[in-house]
Amino acid sequence: MKSSKKIKREEFIRICKLHGLKITPQRMAIYEEVTGSSGHPSAEIIYRKIKRKYPGISFDTVNRTLLTFSDIGLLQIVEGYGEPKRFDANTQDHHHFRCLRCGSIIDVYHKRYDELEIPAEIETHHKVIRKRVVLEGICKQCRER
């Protein structure tokens, strides 16, 4: 029986080839790291973690690769307000709650949000590719302090 890690790697290779991207050790490491981390890490955080196991890697490669992955749909960038970009390898349809105090980002799964209709005056003029609900406020941990 195949491990889920191996299936994930094969899927990764498939999508890279589909987009004409070479399979490099750096890309593998970055993909494993970002899919393995449950949160919504920044490029800097991902860079630091990978550097432990792979000291030669450069920040530029990590950042460029994350943007490439975002272009080909392997991951997404979470909506924000100009702080470091936060990456998300969760490709399921989902939304986010963002804490205005500590910056933590929590996944929100809600079927009604996935089914939102697009207003007619937008739909007739523009092409909508993505729709998301963004919730903001103060998270549990921050409230308790």
Added chain:
Amino acid sequence: MKSSKKIKREEFIRICKLHGLKITPQRMAIYEEVTGSSGHPSAEIIYRKIKRKYPGISFDTVNRTLLTFSDIGLLQIVEGYGEPKRFDANTQDHHHFRCLRCGSIIDVYHKRYDELEIPAEIETHHKVIRKRVVLEGICKQCRER
């Protein structure tokens, strides 16, 4: 009969006093500029426009003032992905469509979006202050090219 411009200024002064902010010519100019502009300008754009009529003003003052105004609810910052922040003096309940190619931001008014319920598992743990729908895609102008 009072002009709407005058009413706007009085309301501005009221809110500033409410938050213990001094009424300075710079603040007045920035507020007039940002409420007068229909789009969703960046700090740099607002700075350049004000500089024409008020050559002595500094970028830092414009930027700091915009952030202050956002803190006290006179305006908001539009959700984005790390480009320059975009400010919005439209205080009505509304949402945004953002063009992924040219970066233009279009207001979306849709009652159903204003009435979105908050999922129970978020509501019970965290305090939600704001909820917004973000649409993304390619705008009419960009499609026609």
Added chain:
DNA sequence: CTACTAATTAAGAGTAACTCTTATTTGTTG
């Protein structure tokens, strides 16, 4: 109106988060 003082500002230096350039290395293809 005048003096006082805390808030605000201009100017410019500093910083964070990318983003680009160039020389070198490497994955893929024939």
Added chain:
DNA sequence: CAACAAATAAGAGTTACTCTTAATTAGTAG
């Protein structure tokens, strides 16, 4: 395995803020 386009490392450069400091000023107490 030879050829070469793609990718990387290193470091410089850029953008968009953000901070520091000295000067100015709005609001208020007399």
